[in-house]
Amino acid sequence: MTALRLKGVSAGYGGDPVVSGVDASVAEGGWLAIVGPNGAGKSTLLKAVAGLLPGGGEITLHGSNVKSLSHKEKAREIGYSPQSPSMPDGLTVTDYALLGRTPHLGALAREGSQDLSIVEDVLARLDLGALAARPLRTLSGGERQRTVLARVLAQRTRLLLLDEPTTGLDIGHAQALLELVDRLRREDGTTVVSTLHDLTFAAQFADQLLLMHDGEVVADGAPREVLTPGALAAYYGAETEILHGTDGNLVVVPTRKR
Numbered sequence: 001m002t003a004l005r006l007k008g009v010s011a012g013y014g015g016d017p018v019v020s021g022v023d024a025s026v027a028e029g030g031w032l033a034i035v036g037p038n039g040a041g042k043s044t045l046l047k048a049v050a051g052l053l054p055g056g057g058e059i060t061l062h063g064s065n066v067k068s069l070s071h072k073e074k075a076r077e078i079g080y081s082p083q084s085p086s087m088p089d090g091l092t093v094t095d096y097a098l099l100g101r102t103p104h105l106g107a108l109a110r111e112g113s114q115d116l117s118i119v120e121d122v123l124a125r126l127d128l129g130a131l132a133a134r135p136l137r138t139l140s141g142g143e144r145q146r147t148v149l150a151r152v153l154a155q156r157t158r159l160l161l162l163d164e165p166t167t168g169l170d171i172g173h174a175q176a177l178l179e180l181v182d183r184l185r186r187e188d189g190t191t192v193v194s195t196l197h198d199l200t201f202a203a204q205f206a207d208q209l210l211l212m213h214d215g216e217v218v219a220d221g222a223p224r225e226v227l228t229p230g231a232l233a234a235y236y237g238a239e240t241e242i243l244h245g246t247d248g249n250l251v252v253v254p255t256r257k258r
């Protein structure tokens, strides 16, 4: 069943659209990775899907037009983690992750024991349990990034929009985070749209890629269809080799001519 559908989507920041003519559909429990060079429009498209930017076209989530959802409905349906959110430095890791529960609370209600246990569970899964009481200002870059993700995962939405979720994470924490997101989609049917610069991770975790260049989609399909040395040379100006493992894994290797 289709969870998310984009039809002729355009979006920008006031003047001419930065992104235009984007069509895509993501099945429930699917993972679409938006890839492309710097400035291609990946984050802009993600913000448009989150309903944070004005623009044209149609974005439907589980059959409802995203523009017609109230702020609260959107927050219950769509979890969005931006690339570099502003974080109030005085909050602890737990306090910050608890903000993800806000859309589920009644007016003036405070978080209850269920909200706390959801947050504890997410922190443990992100290897943040030992840092739960630490103020945000004392965290390393990768710990902050994981805390941002803890908040969006604690929101427990059917759609997750993750802008460069592995930025600043070491390879082990990056893998663990992507595996966690993958488990959510397999076990709960969570639908995922993420931008990812790491094309090997994109190929290994997403089932569908959207390659953007200059605000437009220039290729889409399964990772092995989209990630070719020719496309990476044309759109990234990159020299690469693509290795195909027998287990279906695909690896993008930058090569250097000497």
Ligand SMILES: Nc1ncnc2c1ncn2[C@@H]1O[C@H](COP(=O)(O)OP(=O)(O)OP(=O)(O)O)[C@@H](O)[C@H]1O
Residues within 6 Å of the ligand: 013, 018, 036, 037, 038, 039, 040, 041, 042, 043, 044, 045
């Ligand atoms: N708030 C803004 N106001 C005006 N222009 C913006 C704004 N944010 C981004 N842009 C411009 O829109 C274009 C697309 O930016 P976007 O952040 O969507 O690219 P991206 O593909 O996510 O890039 P990156 O890989 O560098 O994160 C760029 O030319 C950028 O300069």
